Amino acid sequence: MLTAMGQKLFPYFTIPFCLMLFLSPLTLPLVSSQLNYNFYDYSCPHLSMMVGFGVWSALQNDTRIAASLLRLHFHDCFVNGCDGSVLLDDSKYGSERNAFPNRNSLRGFEVIDNIKADVERYCPSTVSCADILTLAASEAVRRVGGPYWRVPLGRRDGTTANEMDANTQLPSPVEPLQNITAKFISKGLDLKDVVVLSGGHTIGFAQCFTFKGRLFDFKRSGKPDPSLDPSSLSNLQSKCPNSDASNSNLVPLDSTSTDRFDNSYYTNLKSKTGLLESDQALMGDPQTAALVNFYSTMNQNYFYNDFSASMAKLGNVGVLTGQNGQIRKKCEFVN
Known part of the structure; x- marks a missing residue:
């Protein structure tokens, strides 16, 4: 997702003072009064168990699914809210x-559809697809060694989708960091959330076309990205040859621990082996680089705590509650 930006966001903070703030004990943001941790306690008391089993079952057949569910949730929330x-x-x-x-x-998609079908059998027309997807993302991260965070519930489903908004609102892996940060801020998130949520790239894969420009023609220079470690460059060029035939080849976002959620993503950035241009760009700005250094060197729990807090914020973006939206009976279709 992320490239260099100016320092206008925090003009009154020096980097050491910012680090002092980041080192302070962090608490989860206040949950929207419209959402409730106990929302389904009586109407669907075994919801968490059903979602957990659905995610566990999917992981038995596909270790990539944890990253896929996390990304699916992010892409849902970033386009007009978690609906x-x-x-x-x-x-x-x-x-x-x-x-x-x-x-x-x-x-x-099929994982969420299967969980929804199970939930409908026991709790018909009760639990939204938006809540199921939010719970599934949390459960997926936990199942691959990441942190657990409680998910407030009560979201309702939207009745429309918007391709144009998805094209313009979602961050791009070749977009300047300044632009990406502006997109985060428009969702009520901030620069720290950019760095923390980018840490989700410790799991998952990227297709070669999303970063191939760094390997052969960085910013139309006819040369590779000079910020990429030479040995990593050679390895990636072998996996993503400079032809269209390699565009859909998959490469792990974090080759150090592909299927394990940890803080090695940040260590990779420090060693100039971040895969996406937007990832490595975090080292190009003093404020984001300070956070990368912090998460790579301190106890992993600092990253886990902050990732949980940022995911809780993300899950509250643009939610529909009360009489807005609907509870879709099938996630693919409006009732």
Whole structure:
């Protein structure tokens, strides 16, 4: 997702003072009064168990699914809020699935559909697809060694999807850091959330076309990205030859611990082996680089605590509650 930006966001803070703030004990942001941790306690008391089993079952067959569910949740929330709109079938309700950042890359729809079908059998017309997706993302991270965070519930599902908004609102792996940060701020997130949520790239894969420019023609220079470690460059060029035939080849975002959620993503950035241009760009700005250094050298729990806090903030973006939206019976279709 991320490249260099100025320091206008925090003009009154020096870097050491910012670090003091980041080192302070952190608490989860206040949960929206419209959401409730106990929302389904009586109407669907075994919801968490059903979601957990669905995610566990999917992971037995596909270790990539944890990263896919996390990304699916992020792409849902970043486009007009966490309303499950990304789950709608693109042939009928718009095409967020068909937007350029999502096309032939978003995965995990069938996992959410299967969980929803189980939930409907026990708790018909009760639990939203948006809540199921939010819970599944949390459960997926926990199942691969990451942190656990409680998810406040009560979201309702949207009834429309928007391909144009998906194309313009989702961050791009070749977009300047300044632009990406502006997109985060528009969602009520901040610069720290950019760095923390980028740490989700400690799991998952990227297709070669998303970073191939760094390998052969960085910013149309005809040369590789000089910020990329030479040995890593050679390895990536062998996996992503300079031809269209390699565009869909998959490369791990974090080759150190591909299927394990940890803080090695930040260590990779320090050693100039970040895969995406937007990842490595975090080392190009003093404020984001300070956070990268902090998460790579301190106890991993600091990253876990902050990741949980940022995910809780993300899960509250643009939620529909009360009488807004609906509880879709199938996540692909409006009732």
